[in-house]
Amino acid sequence: MESVLVIGGARSGIAVSKLLKKQGYHVVLTDMKKVDRDGLDGIEIYDEGHPDFLKEKEYAFVVKNPGIPYSAPFVRYFVEKGVPIYTEIEFAYTVAKEFKFGAITGTDGKTTITTLLYEMLKEKDPSAQVAGNIGIPLSEIVLEHAGESLDVALELSNFQLLGTKTFHPSVCAVSNLAPDHLDYMDSLDAYYASKMKIYENCTESDWFIRNVDDPLIMEYAKNIPCRVIDFSLSRQDVDLYVKDGKAMLWDTVLFDVSDLKIVGSFNCGNAMMASCMAYKLGVSLEKIQDVIRSFKGVEHRIEFVKEIDGVRFYNDTKATNTHAACAALSAFDSNVILLCGGKDKHISFDDLKQFDQRIKYCFSFGQTKDQFASIFSRQKSVETMEEALQEAVKIAVPGDVILLSPACSSFDQFKNYEIRGEIFKDLVHSL
Incomplete structure (x- = not known):
């Protein structure tokens, strides 16, 4: 019996x-950390540390949690020894090749596209699934549905893609590229290149949606082995485009842009990519349009929380980099009281300067709190998100927007961005 080492419980x-x-x-x-052993009978477990003697065993391959860097000493040992290292996505795929995947990666917009695609796939077949970086391991889906033919909307981080070798989606997209994860990757070049693994194993009958509005995608998306569907929000000489208020795939109307409930032109683009992917996977135009009309957005992504005395509160905790924060700020014309800050990922915030005139005041918090003083004309540093919200409420008047869009990851003060968003919403509801 071959042995496999799983790093990360x-x-x-x-x-x-x-x-x-x-x-x-x-x-x-x-x-x-401590591993909950419930349901893990027959599995050899070593927790609260990686004992050195595990290096002496022979393994067919290693499955690594995508969040653990390859540079971590315990992982690096197996890299240098030449042991194959995969993520759970790759292994789950090898077990369930009868699944059909619509796969999405990119710096921003992944979760919105994935969620929209999943809602559309469910309209075609209620047994459709969603998995990956959205929070549900693909292996859980395979454990329950192995042997079935399923459509799966799959969100992939570049960390997950780095550990793939044979993974093969029927249709895939890279939403956009922007600087991120420099605390994990060796370089920006390595980060951008890792995203392109999504189409690496595709064949002629598969589709890759290429965002031609993004110069970085155009630079890095090379040697594409499948059919390329060029997408643009600003051009009409492409395959997927907007004309006369309608989202078009060639001569086919996917949906009316006016039916979208989610704000921002970037969300129109997200909806277009999801609709194109659903169309490729056999969802009818009628079903696609039904979902477009009913979809109200993804939790934590420019999520409307509440209006109090004419002040609107939005939770955009999922904006963990400047590009995502820029997208959120572009959705509002003025009178934005911005709450931002968090873990320092060593990324410049200069992109945010273009929105200075829209920012009534910025209250920044966390590890990066003082870095926003040179970005916005009206800025104050505080320690916590709660303090930032309290300061924002003091100066807010009817017509203002209080927007949590951190432009940073959450790990300096919170376990993850979801918890940061939940706490923010609880604070707003308690006002």
């Missing part, structure tokens, strides 16, 4: 350990 690590065991492997699971 979070949700995806637990799911892939169970799937590996079901496929007949001897599974060794290790994590720096």
Whole structure:
């Protein structure tokens, strides 16, 4: 019996350990934290550290949690030894090749596109699934549905793509590219190039949606082995475009732009990519249009929370980089009281300067709080998000927007961006 080492016992690590065991492997699971052993009978577990003797064993391959860098000493040992290292996405794919995937990556917009695609796929077949970076390990879906033919909307981070070798979607897209994850990747070049692994194993019958408005995508999307669907919000000499208020794929009307409930031109683009992917996967135009009319957005992404005395509160905690924060700010014309800051990912905030005139005041918090003083004319540094909200409420008048759009990851003060968003919403509702 071949052995496989799983590094990282979070949700995806637990799911892939169970799937590996079901496929007949001897599974060794290790994590720096305490592992809940419930349901893991027959799996060899070493937690609260990675013991050195695990390096002495022979493994067919290693499955690594995507959040653990390849530069981590324990992982680097296996890299240098030449042991194949995959993510759970890759292994789950090898078990369930009868699934049809619509796969989405990019710096921003992934979750909106993935969620929209999933809603559309469910209209075609209620058994359709959503998985990946959106929070649900693909291995969990495979454990439950192996042997079935399913459509899956799959959100992929570049960390997950780095660990793929054979993964093959029927249709895929890179939403956009912008600087991110310099605390993980060796270089921006490596980060951008990693996103292009999404179409690496595609064939002639598959589609790749290429955002021609994004110069970085045009620079990095090379040697594409499948059909390219060029997309633009500003041009009409492409395959996927806007004309006379309608989203078009060639001569086919996908939907009326006026039916969209989600704000911002970038969200129109997200909806167009999702609709194109759904069309490729066999969803009818009628079903696509039904979802477009009813979809109210993704939690934590420019999410309307509440209006109090004429002041509107929006939760955009998912904006963990400047590009995403710029997208949120572009959705509002003026009178924005911005709450931002968080973990320092060593990325410049200069892109935000273009919105200075829209910002009534910026209250920045967390590790990067003082870095916004040179970005906005009207700025104050505080320690916490709660303090930032309190300061914002003091100066807000009817017609103002209080927007949490951090432009930073959450890990300096919060476990993840979702918890940051939930706390923000609780604070707003308690006002």
